Amino acid sequence: MPVVMPHDDKKTVLREIEQERLVEIYQHSQALIRRVEAIITPSVERIADLFYTEMLTIVGAQPFLNHALVDTRLRLSLAEWIKQLFLPQTKEEVYLHIQRQREVGNIHARINIPIYLVHHGIRVLKRECRQLLIDSNLERNEMATALSLVEELLDYSSFLINESYFNDIIINERSAQALRMNTINQGLAMDCERLRSLLFDWLRRILTSLYQTPAPTLQQLPTIFSSDFGLWVTYKAELLFIDHQQEVDHLKAQLIKINELVKQAITLRDTNSIIELGATINNLNDAVTHSSWFLSSFINHALEMESGRDPLTHLFNRRYIPTIMQRAIRISATQNAPFCILLLDIDFFKKVNDGWGHDNGDAILIQVGELLVTHVRAGDFVFRYGGEEFLVLLNDINLDTATHIAEKLRLLIEKHTFYINKTIPFTITTSIGIALHEGHPDYSVVISQADGALYQAKEKGRNRIEVANNLLSNPPTTA
Numbered sequence: 001m002p003v004v005m006p007h008d009d010k011k012t013v014l015r016e017i018e019q020e021r022l023v024e025i026y027q028h029s030q031a032l033i034r035r036v037e038a039i040i041t042p043s044v045e046r047i048a049d050l051f052y053t054e055m056l057t058i059v060g061a062q063p064f065l066n067h068a069l070v071d072t073r074l075r076l077s078l079a080e081w082i083k084q085l086f087l088p089q090t091k092e093e094v095y096l097h098i099q100r101q102r103e104v105g106n107i108h109a110r111i112n113i114p115i116y117l118v119h120h121g122i123r124v125l126k127r128e129c130r131q132l133l134i135d136s137n138l139e140r141n142e143m144a145t146a147l148s149l150v151e152e153l154l155d156y157s158s159f160l161i162n163e164s165y166f167n168d169i170i171i172n173e174r175s176a177q178a179l180r181m182n183t184i185n186q187g188l189a190m191d192c193e194r195l196r197s198l199l200f201d202w203l204r205r206i207l208t209s210l211y212q213t214p215a216p217t218l219q220q221l222p223t224i225f226s227s228d229f230g231l232w233v234t235y236k237a238e239l240l241f242i243d244h245q246q247e248v249d250h251l252k253a254q255l256i257k258i259n260e261l262v263k264q265a266i267t268l269r270d271t272n273s274i275i276e277l278g279a280t281i282n283n284l285n286d287a288v289t290h291s292s293w294f295l296s297s298f299i300n301h302a303l304e305m306e307s308g309r310d311p312l313t314h315l316f317n318r319r320y321i322p323t324i325m326q327r328a329i330r331i332s333a334t335q336n337a338p339f340c341i342l343l344l345d346i347d348f349f350k351k352v353n354d355g356w357g358h359d360n361g362d363a364i365l366i367q368v369g370e371l372l373v374t375h376v377r378a379g380d381f382v383f384r385y386g387g388e389e390f391l392v393l394l395n396d397i398n399l400d401t402a403t404h405i406a407e408k409l410r411l412l413i414e415k416h417t418f419y420i421n422k423t424i425p426f427t428i429t430t431s432i433g434i435a436l437h438e439g440h441p442d443y444s445v446v447i448s449q450a451d452g453a454l455y456q457a458k459e460k461g462r463n464r465i466e467v468a469n470n471l472l473s474n475p476p477t478t479a
């Protein structure tokens with residue numbers, strides 16, 4: 001059965017040229033290869049011995065090459081690998097040889113062998129093969145071509161091994177990164193539940209002790225600062241949530257408040273002020289319940305931000321714009337399929353907030369997000385771009401169709417009945433800027449064109465769509 005080289009996305013023109021060159025070498029140098037094979041093959045076991053003796057002296061090589069492993073497996077495989085270097089004759093056999101080199105690279109990646117060891121190994125092999133050729137009875141001219149042939153064959157193998165090694169290492173690194181993120185997130189979610197339950201354990205202990213006889217003194221009770229919850233807020237929260245200083249400060253203020261309430265409760269207990277003690281205990285309860293709620297909503301919020309989702313609308317937030325836009329530009333270029341950006345902004349949204357409160361404003365933002373997501377195609381993306389601004393990426397579309405879709409979305413929102421306090425019917429309008437991606441590799445160009453068009457729509461009276469005049473808004477650049 002003929003061997004067909006696997007085609008994958010990463011296959012580059014350079015790769016194809018390299019493959020063809022290798023086929024050429026094998027096909028055109030068969031006579032010489034046979035002579036070289038006759039010189040080198042009888043010594044492959046000795047070369048393998050020398051190779052491992054030398055490699056085992058290198059610092060850092062031991063974990064990959066312990067003596068038992070070398071003795072039972074590696075020496076034989078290396079000897080075999082050297083022999084196979086001279087075997088391919090047909091194109092199919094060369095392709096098989098290429099595949100084998102890539103598999104060696106995959107193995108190196110799986111065991112994460114340092115690349116300097118591989119380089120050094122190839123150097124040792126070159127040196128030993130060179131010496132065998134020099135010591136042989138090859139004629140001067142033939143010797144020169146034989147030396148460069150062996151050099152080239154080993155270089156190709158090294159190139160193929162390292163290429164797939166690096167591809168695999170990158171994939172491994174990406175998965176490791178995703179795993180690390182997941183582990184951190186899962187750890188946080190678990191921490192959160194544990195901390196909440198430990199916080200209530202602490203409260204139970206304080207409340208019980210208030211009615212104990214003999215009554216423990218303030219000094220005998222664990223403070224909120226020394227509780228697991230307090231220690232986490234003081235020492236860990238700040239580190240984990242560098243971008244959420246305000247929330248961390250709020251939790252710290254809660255600790256101080258809880259501490260004061262405990263002190264107050266002890267004094268009231270000691271002075272037998274039963275009624276005031278009851279009120280203080282209620283306040284303490286509230287403060288602890290609030291802290292517990294705040295902790296979990298804050299952690300969930302932070303996790304959502306981390307995961308690239310907007311916590312309010314659950315749409316993608318800006319974090320994923322670079323990745324998704326870069327990908328859209330790449331696909332658009334390879335498939336010759338243009339895409340468009342819509343930038344949509346709710347008109348006079350400040351009035352909604354001012355007149356009906358932020359909660360109603362939030363509810364409208366959530367619904368607008370839902371309307372957008374349910375009325376674009378599955379392959380399109382909707383982002384919450386800013387406060388009351390949404391970015392829609394319409395893939396594989398021309399400007400006319402995108403303009404129709406923008407008008408459809410504008411009408412949809414205009415005709416939609418929103419409800420204030422879930423009862424009072426309410427309508428809103430939006431303005432939309434549209435821009436066609438015209439091939440610029442920097443995605444921010446098309447976004448700023450859509451932004452310019454949105455500005456025009458606002459200027460011209462709102463509740464309308466405008467198409468970016470790219471020729472005007474995008475002067476020619478040298479980039």
Ligand SMILES: Nc1nc2c(ncn2[C@@H]2O[C@H](COP(=O)(O)OP(=O)(O)OP(=O)(O)O)[C@@H](O)[C@H]2O)c(=O)[nH]1
Pocket residue numbers: 312345346347348349350351353357358359360361362365386387388458462
């Ligand atoms: N409820 C709520 N309001 C938000 C949110 N993010 C931003 N906003 C509000 O959105 C409003 C934006 O107001 P402006 O930028 O003045 O714009 P506008 O009132 O929509 O007027 P035009 O855009 O010019 O039509 C402000 O009141 C912000 O507080 C949010 O997450 N929730």
